[in-house]
Amino acid sequence: xxxxxxxxxxxxxxxxxxxxxxxxxxxxxxxxxxxxxxxxxxxxxxxxxxxxxxxxxxxxxxxxxxxxxxxxxxxxxxxxxxxxxxxxxxxxxxxxxxxxxxxxxxxxxxxxxxxxxxxxxxxxxxxxxxxxxxxx
Numbered sequence: 001x002x003x004x005x006x007x008x009x010x011x012x013x014x015x016x017x018x019x020x021x022x023x024x025x026x027x028x029x030x031x032x033x034x035x036x037x038x039x040x041x042x043x044x045x046x047x048x049x050x051x052x053x054x055x056x057x058x059x060x061x062x063x064x065x066x067x068x069x070x071x072x073x074x075x076x077x078x079x080x081x082x083x084x085x086x087x088x089x090x091x092x093x094x095x096x097x098x099x100x101x102x103x104x105x106x107x108x109x110x111x112x113x114x115x116x117x118x119x120x121x122x123x124x125x126x127x128x129x130x131x132x133x134x135x136x
Contacts, residue, residue: 004024005040009026011053011066028053030047031047039075045073065129067121068082086129091132100126107119
């Protein structure tokens, strides 16, 4: 049986290296939908939105809730730069629920465009965290 093709994957936040190693598959929450990556992918750079990132390393699937960021995709490596990444088991349900409620309240108020977009991003992140925590 042939060895499965792999690529180098780095998932990095400002405060830690979330994952560095070989992966067989990656799915990221791109702004225009979910994007799948395998070894040999065409070079690309894509913006990421808050959501669920999944990668298969060592034959096992792993999940992370990520915030906004970027992914640089090359045929033999992928670098994911996000503001935050957390495993579903690291999510504090009560804190995520409170963040969701705060974001929803801010969206109900008359806001500047900047505040509106910040609130939309906060709501998307809170919803992604709650969805991942519920699945776990």
